[in-house]
Amino acid sequence: MPVKEKEEVLLKDIKEDVQSVRDAVVLSDDVSRIDEYNFESLFGIYKNPQQQVVFVRTIYRQLVGEILKFFSSKCVAEAMTNICILEEVFRSQRGYIDIEMSLEDVECINQHAYSLGKKENSGVVREGIRAWNCLKQRKAIRICVMPFPDDERSLMLIEEELEAISKTLDGWEDSRDGNCTN
Structure with a gap:
């Protein structure tokens, strides 16, 4: 199976698994139901590190998008469950792959978590707040102006730009060594 098809099938399966785990957690108000899905199996699915990233x-983007969607539609338990799942996916990668988010998204989740934390909460909401704080403490979230691209063309453009920057820096180092050709 080609890599693109494999990835689409995997993402569809994971999305369905996340939905069923989220439903089970929300219905039972028991975050330990997340353990029914083995997120550890996501580690090293691809031999190529770039494909894995x-x-x-x-997956991170899907989860964050759902978190924001759930908060905007006042589905607090679902949003907090997704935060717990986001933490599990991050931990499954052993902290190697950080979560890229825009500042606006981080602030939105922070505001919801803060306002929920001021109220008396238990179960899923409390665990979601704990998971969000844990992600922040571990520095798992990296704020980006431009989120990580998911298509080959964008990756190639970034690679070309990095090569150009590298060449410029090489030339800059040479000029600092007194080897200026001007």
Whole structure:
């Protein structure tokens, strides 16, 4: 199976698994139900590290998008469950792949977590707040102006830009060594 098809099938399966785990957690108000899905199996799905990063960051983006959607539609338990799942996916990668988010998204989740934390909460909400704080303490979230691209063309453009920067820096080092050709 080609890599692109494999990834689409995996992402669809993971999305379905996340939905069923989230439903089970919300219905039972028991975050330990997340353990029914083995997120550890996501570690090293791809031998190529670049493919692994793109794959995992795609999962992160899906989860963050759902968190924001749930908060905007006042589905607090679902949003907090997704935060717990986000933490589990991050831990499954052993902290190697950080979560890229825009500042606006981080602030939105912070505001919801803060306002929920001021109220008397238990179960899923408390665990979601704990998971969010844990992600922040571990510095798992990296604020980005431009989120990580998920298509080959964007990756190639970034690679070309990095090569140009590298060449410029090489030339800059040479000029600092007194080897200026001007």
